[in-house]
Amino acid sequence: MLGSYHFTVNSSTTPPKTHVSPRMSLNQNPVKTLFSTVTGLLWGSSLPPGLLVSSVRTAWNSSWQLMMSQLAPSDPSGGYSRPASKFRLPTSQFSPEYTLNLHLYIGLPCPWAHRALIVRALKGLEDVIPVSIAAPGQDGSWEFRNTRNADPDILIPGQDNANGCRTLKEVYRLTSGSYSGRATVPMLWDVKRKEVVCNESYDIIDFFNLGLNELALNPELDLAPNSLKGRIEEWNRLIYPNINNGVYRCGFAQSQEAYDCAVNDLFNTLDMVDAHLASSRYLCGDTITLADICLFTTLIRFDLVYNVLFKCTKKKLLEYPNLHGYMRDIYQIPKVAGTCNLSAIKDGYYKILFPLNPGSISPVTPTGCENEVLSSPHNRGFSSSVDKGMQAYAL
Numbered sequence: 469m470l471g472s473y474h475f476t477v478n479s480s481t482t483p484p485k486t487h488v489s490p491r492m493s494l495n496q497n498p499v500k501t502l503f504s505t506v507t508g509l510l511w512g513s514s515l516p517p518g519l520l521v522s523s524v525r526t527a528w529n530s531s532w533q534l535m536m537s538q539l540a541p542s543d544p545s546g547g548y549s550r551p552a553s554k555f556r557l558p559t560s561q562f563s564p565e566y567t568l569n570l571h572l573y574i575g576l577p578c579p580w581a582h583r584a585l586i587v588r589a590l591k592g593l594e595d596v597i598p599v600s601i602a603a604p605g606q607d608g609s610w611e612f613r614n615t616r617n618a619d620p621d622i623l624i625p626g627q628d629n630a631n632g633c634r635t636l637k638e639v640y641r642l643t644s645g646s647y648s649g650r651a652t653v654p655m656l657w658d659v660k661r662k663e664v665v666c667n668e669s670y671d672i673i674d675f676f677n678l679g680l681n682e683l684a685l686n687p688e689l690d691l692a693p694n695s696l697k698g699r700i701e702e703w704n705r706l707i708y709p710n711i712n713n714g715v716y717r718c719g720f721a722q723s724q725e726a727y728d729c730a731v732n733d734l735f736n737t738l739d740m741v742d743a744h745l746a747s748s749r750y751l752c753g754d755t756i757t758l759a760d761i762c763l764f765t766t767l768i769r770f771d772l773v774y775n776v777l778f779k780c781t782k783k784k785l786l787e788y789p790n791l792h793g794y795m796r797d798i799y800q801i802p803k804v805a806g807t808c809n810l811s812a813i814k815d816g817y818y819k820i821l822f823p824l825n826p827g828s829i830s831p832v833t834p835t836g837c838e839n840e841v842l843s844s845p846h847n848r849g850f851s852s853s854v855d856k857g858m859q860a861y862a863l
């Protein structure tokens with residue numbers, strides 16, 4: 469019975485009752501108390517259901533439009549339009565003076581930050597580029613936690629190890645030029661100069677790939693060889709708008725028309741990539757590249773989050789045999805699984821993206837997203853030169 473202290477769930481076949489206490493009793497909720505008092509004065513003990521629904525719908529729709537317009541800027545048709553990153557690091561500006569003073573800020577749920585974490589791990593840059601892991605706060609902005617991590621191999625949110633700030637916004641404010649834009653992750657920070665070097669994930673992974681080779685433990689690994697640059701760019705041009713940002717275009721659409729367009733683009737592109745992967749181990753053949761890393765960080769979140777929360781519902785990733793095997797193949801590359809904190813990913817979306825999930829209820833983890841399944845044989849039937857290099861490096 470809704471509105472009482474306990475919800476009772478009855479099974480149709482077995483009589484036992486399960487009592488679940490809500491986080492805060494509805495009777496203790498001050499908003500509800502005020503609402504009941506006002507409606508009680510006007511209509512007696514209960515508001516007519518039709519009136520209740522229509523008034524809450526009007527209020528909720530206006531609040532939702534307001535929140536979405538600020539959190540997820542849109543174009544006139546209601547399509548999500550991602551703000552551009554302010555601090556860029558084009559390859560031509562890689563500067564040797566950066567190399568000894570860098571610090572990386574990330575958040576575990578974020579697919580863009582995850583790219584940086586994976587390339588840092590594969591290149592063996594962990595000691596060269598220390599990391600601070602922020603957690604999403606209740607308002608969605610990044611904040612640091614007072615936890616000390618006893619096991620550096622397990623990534624959990626903690627303190628700001630470079631500046632001792634409480635929030636990422638504070639770190640951005642330290643940079644010269646009084647930046648007042650969004651405080652996003654990933655962010656690469658120059659410790660000595662106290663300024664943001666870059667907050668665009670692709671620039672960061674491009675830099676990690678070759679820009680720090682003198683200090684990397686795995687300098688031989690090149691995730692963007694010259695011979696494949698053109699093909700990598702072609703894949704990125706297709707995958708970024710339709711898959712990486714495509715899932716956000718579905719989730720943050722503010723009109724049916726914008727959602728329909730995004731969801732068609734997304735699944736047409738997934739179908740196409742799945743077909744390509746039937747005869748190719750990675751996107752560009754038998755060599756793993758930056759394009760694969762960028763696709764992977766969206767795929768690993770797909771069934772766990774995007775399929776449900778962002779309404780990417782046409783299919784589950786599990787229904788794409790090649791894409792699912794490909795994702796497991798990359799997950800099983802030494803060090804990659806260690807960058808994937810699945811429960812932090814789930815919490816970061818379901819508990820924090822309030823406009824899309826006001827009750828903060830986190831759904832059960834679907835089959836296929838558990839570590840055991842991700843670690844099961846991928847049966848891709850390909851072998852590549854990459855395996856050797858990766859295995860040797862992992863020893």
Ligand SMILES: N[C@@H](CCC(=O)N[C@@H](CS)C(=O)NCC(=O)O)C(=O)O
Binds near residue numbers: 653
């Ligand atoms: N274009 C950026 C996007 C980064 C981004 O949007 N990060 C999100 C987390 S997934 C963020 O930090 N959002 C916080 C905010 O917008 O205030 C990149 O690829 O690095």
